Each structure stands twice: as structure tokens, then as C-alpha cells.
Amino acid sequence: VTVDRPIITLLTDFGFHDSFVAQMKGAILGINLHANIVDISHTVDSFNIRQGAIKLGFCYKYFPPMTIHMAVVDPGVGSDQRPIIVVTDKYYFVGPDNGIFSYVYHENVENVSAYHITASHYFLKTKSSTFHGRDIFSPVAAYLSKGVPHEKFGERIEDVKKFHIPEPRVVSKTIIEGEVFYVDHFGNAITNITESTIRRLSENHGKTSFEVLFNGRKIQSRRYYSEVEDKGLYTLLNSSGYVELFVYRGNASAIFNIKVGDNVGFILKKI
């Protein structure tokens, strides 16, 4: 199946300083001039596969069906680590088998399969041992975007590497224990407590609100940032469906010293 202007997204830890990303874009366009290449981010912290997995998890589902998501945070490049294609009912994912697609697996348990890329006739002729992003993943994504079926690139595999994704712990009918798993550009601290977990919890409680416990303090919730006027710490349900700690027009992480891994409590309150 082909689409009119196939989208290939790129997520890497290559930064914008060098020409690595440009080499990949050149390799893709050399195979499919009609590919619409969209940068997700190239500023994943060097070698931080988990952070790359989270960034991809935050955005892949906003793209139209048939989008090909390429993710290259790949410190193990050149070793016996497998290059893979992951397929869900809506998307393709291309990258190394090192956990970078953990959130894709986590959120598509029923509809996900993976393929070990071995069909080397699709690879770039300059194939090196240190830049699969350019030599393997770019051409594979480009050929996928031209309609080559994903089964053509290699055998199906079942033992894809996945990170453990820490789930919040339901402590009681109104209390959840979670943790901060990402801090964004504005300093907002995002916890692993999700809207769907809250909905499950609040099913038998009628109309509810919530508070967060952080560092021994109760943090009040708001619906949006500018509902607050002071520089205190507040919490809201953010645009990705996660409970988030924030300071209005301020950097919550810096001001209140909040880091990835910090514990947070969540308390459901009847209104």
C-alpha cells in the first residue's frame, strides 16, 4: 500500500551540529524523492535510549496512518544487535532492537509484530559498521515508503527487547504511587500517572478532583497553567494524558529540584 506523500519521521541523538541527519535525509531522498521527512527531535541525550523511547511515545500517535517512524539512538551499532521493523495496525517503526520501541509495544499489545531486517540488497552500498541510521534504517524506511511490504525485509521475530516501564502502584481506592519519568523543555515534571488510571480509580466516586503528594507536601491541581498566578508548585492533567507538576511561567524542575525517578503520590478527592 502506498500513500501520496509518505511521511518518514526522524528521532535521533545526533544533534544538529554535524551532518549525520543530513546524510540520512539524503539517503532517504535518493530512494524516494516524494518522502515527506519530518524531524521529531535530534536532541535526545547522547546514547539515552530510554529518553528516546519516551519522546517517540509522546508523539507517534499524532501522525496519520501509514507514517514510518525511524528512531536512531544506537550506541550498540555494528554489534550483533538486530536492525528491526515494528508494525502496528497504523504505523511502521524502523530502528535498532535495543528498547527504543518500548512504549510502542506497551501501547499496542494486541496489534504489534516485529521483523529482523536482513535483506541487505536494500541497504546503502556504502554500508559502514557505525552508521546504520544512514546505511540500513534510511533505505529500509525509504523502500517501505515506496510500498515494499515489510515482510520483504526479513523474518518475523518475537523476542524484541523492551524496557521495563514502571507502572504506578494502586495503593488504595483513592491513592496511587507513581514517579516522575520525564522533564520537559519548560521544566514541567511528567509523572507516570495517567488519565486512564485515574478514570479507572474514580469510576465509583462520582465527580472527583485530585492532589499530588511530592516531597511531603500536598500539591493542588489546576486545569490549565494560567489558572495559577503565584510561583508555587501545582499539578494538572497534561495534554498527553499524564499528571504533571508545574510552575506557571517558571521552571518547576529547577525551582523545586524535581528529577526523573522522584516519587509522587496521587490522592483522588470527591468534590
Place this chain on the structure above:
Amino acid sequence: VTVDRPIITLLTDFGFHDSFVAQMKGAILGINLHANIVDISHTVDSFNIRQGAIKLGFCYKYFPPMTIHMAVVDPGVGSDQRPIIVVTDKYYFVGPDNGIFSYVYHENVENVSAYHITASHYFLKTKSSTFHGRDIFSPVAAYLSKGVPHEKFGERIEDVKKFHIPEPRVVSKTIIEGEVFYVDHFGNAITNITESTIRRLSENHGKTSFEVLFNGRKIQSRRYYSEVEDKGLYTLLNSSGYVELFVYRGNASAIFNIKVGDNVGFILKKI
């Protein structure tokens, strides 16, 4: 009216570290696969609406007619602040009603109208209270790019929020008093004294040159940067039509401690 490959530009304070920009691009492409998305800048200082307005003001007019400019520096997101479309004879602008389009109004006094976006059936279904960039502005820009008339998105409004834009003060027939309003990446300090003001002033003076007074010193003018060989402070009329202070191959702002808001005098000289 539709164009072949409609352009949607993006200006935000979201940075490139997170997936916010990618979520917006996904939302746009989900509605119009043919949109040509062009990044203006995503490094506006967090929440700095005025800086965003200036950056947009510097570049919007270089794009072809029918371009849709989306600007999302939006600390007030989720409050009763209105989402708006601003329409000039050449362009569409989509974003919050918080002053971000002040320069557009300033430069299009005769040909500008605004519409309060209320037609929520165009919004993304995942609509959140904290990310109108993705949930409202992106789909509205995408539907505009598909030819939906701007009147379909809501009622015309007259009371759009605009910053006061400090105008240079004409002190005498040869002297203007202005101020620095932007410092660029190279450290060049851009003043609010424009080519057109100078032209009006010099109409009855024949051939003229100029000097700038900064911090009690007279600054000589040049036509281009490399006309200078030393590391002194000079001034020229820059590529956007503004009088600018510069150091050749150096950072004028850092070396001479020039900041936004600093006063400058402008002296017209006969040649």
C-alpha cells in the same frame, strides 16, 4: 482558494528537545498531507510573547501569498484568552489573542481583520486545556490550507490584543531618538529606526549619511559588515531595513554590553 502546496509556518517557544512540535506537525499532516510545513523558530524564550512577535515580524512577508503563519507562544493557554485567525491581503495568521500578531497589525493597518476561532468541530478530538497549538491551531491551519474559508471558523472581532510598539521620536530635522528592540544570534543590536523613517527625514537634504549616538559615543555607519577591519562598534542599515549596531566578526551585544531597551540617537549628515 487553494494553492498547490500550501505553506504552514511554525513559530513557538517549544524548543526542539520535546515532542511538542512533532505533535503539531502530525496533527497538521493528519488533516492535509500536502501541507508544506516550514519551521520559523522554536527557540523563542519561554513565554516571551513580545520576542515571538518580533521574530514573526522579521520574516512573514518573505513568504509567498496565501502562506499560513502559525505562532504559538502561549502562556495563557486554557484561560478565556481567545484563539484567533488574523487575515491580511496576503497572509493568514493563526494563534492566541495575546499580542503575538502585534507587528502584523502594525504593518498592515489598512488590510487586516481578525476572527475568533469558535467552530470546535474543526478541533482535534483529543482537545486538551494546555496545548491549543496541537488541538486548535494546527487543525485550523490545516483546514485553512485545504481551502476552508476563514469566516467558517468564527465571528469577526475588532478588539484584538496588540502590544505598544515603541516608535522612534523625531527630535529635529536631522535627529531621531530610538531604542534597541532585538539582539540577534550574532550579537547585532537592532534598533527601531527604519529605512522609511530615515527616507522621510532626508527628503530635503540631498545625499546623506548617518551616525548613531550610543552611550555618549558617536558610532560611524558602514554599508556592509566587512567594510570594517577593526573590532570597534559600527552601525549599518540592515537587511530588514533597520539601523543596527555591529562588530565585524564579533558579538556587539556582549562586547559593548548592549541590551534590548537601550536608547540610541540617530544623526543624519549631509555628504
Place this chain on the structure above:
Amino acid sequence: VTVDRPIITLLTDFGFHDSFVAQMKGAILGINLHANIVDISHTVDSFNIRQGAIKLGFCYKYFPPMTIHMAVVDPGVGSDQRPIIVVTDKYYFVGPDNGIFSYVYHENVENVSAYHITASHYFLKTKSSTFHGRDIFSPVAAYLSKGVPHEKFGERIEDVKKFHIPEPRVVSKTIIEGEVFYVDHFGNAITNITESTIRRLSENHGKTSFEVLFNGRKIQSRRYYSEVEDKGLYTLLNSSGYVELFVYRGNASAIFNIKVGDNVGFILKKI
């Protein structure tokens, strides 16, 4: 000759903070709505022409034939420095005549010609003395992408400015003396000793391996990064065909204080 979706790449020292890059993209799209603009890098160190030349050299050849590469690191803009088009058998290059295309000349000795851009009717009407990137190079690239023959823009010239590119010195049948010429985003230090030099050297030696001498120490070679497990300094032949010094999951340049210009020895070893 025209292609379906002509590619124009951009390499500048303009950063992403200002609107300079957006002004260029607007100018290009104003002439050719079908241009596919690809950013190579906008974070060349300010005014560092040599660094820009290296970055362009690393990636231009991965793009499909007919790609137009625009490079604007241009501290001499406005002076009598010439705007030029460089043409190889595969690509066009547009930018200032200041050495930015040195690697293109170095690698295309047989198939390269240059043209002095003088046909000012192709320039942007707002032509300034300080922003040829927008006013000259962008429209010239855009018209090239529409099929205007390169000869139309001006006369052929022979005296294009080129940097001296330091070549490694062959000291004996098994020893080469080279230097570090680039440090990438990960801190890998790239030397000017290339795969082809090594191949020439090893022709009569059968199967070979190599070591690098740096700072009085012998550095062992590996095939890929993760073949190493400790944090020592190693060397490999990188994906661009250069000998490179690296630390696995670490910043070699920072840890071992390696800088551009540092000498390295190369020793061929029989296996």
C-alpha cells in the same frame, strides 16, 4: 533539466534563534513552491568558513543527483567577494566565493566548474548589502531548481578561492602522519587519514589492521564502537571513510583533550 521535487539544501551559521533561515526559505518558496528544502546545519560556528566547508563535505554526496546545495557562511557579504555557482557532474552549489566549497573542489577535480553570479534580474527586489543568503543565493537556487541553466547566471570563472586542505604525509611503507580536522557532537575526533590512503598503503601487505599514535600512546583499532567495553581511547574507520578516535559512550575530545589540529600517527600492521 528539471526534476519532480527538486532538493535545495541549506548550510549556514545563522542558528535557529532568529528569522534569517525562515527569510531564505520564504524567498525560495516564493519562486518555486515545489522546492524540497532540507536543512543540513545552521549551527556552523559564527563566521567559521572552514568548519562549514567540512560539514558540507561530509554530506553533499549522499543526496540524489541534481540536488542544489546552498552554503552561507559569509562574513564578507557585501564586499567585492563574488557570489558563485559551482557545478559538478552531479550537483549544484550556490554561495559566496570564500572557500566554503573547498572540499567540493578537492573531491571533484576532474568535473568541476564555477560561475560568477551577476545576472541581477534574478535577485530578490529587496536586495540588501548584508544578506546575500536571502537576496541572491536563495533566488538563484530557486531558479536553478526550476530548470534555469546555470550558464544564465553569469560568466565562467577559474580562480575560485579554495582553502589548503592538509593531506596526510606518507612517512614510510607502513606509517602515515595526519591530524585531527573535526570533532563531532559525540566528541569523536576525526583525522584526515582516509580509507583510500590506507588502501593504497596496504596494497602489498596482504591482510592488515592498524593502530594510531596519539600523544605518545598507541591507540588500538576496533571495527565499531560497542566492540569496546571500557572507557579507554580507541580508533576506528568511521562511516565517512576517515580514521577516528573515540571513547565508547563517552566524549573522547573532552576526556582526552583532543582538538582540531592535533597530530596523529597511523601505523599499518600485518595480521
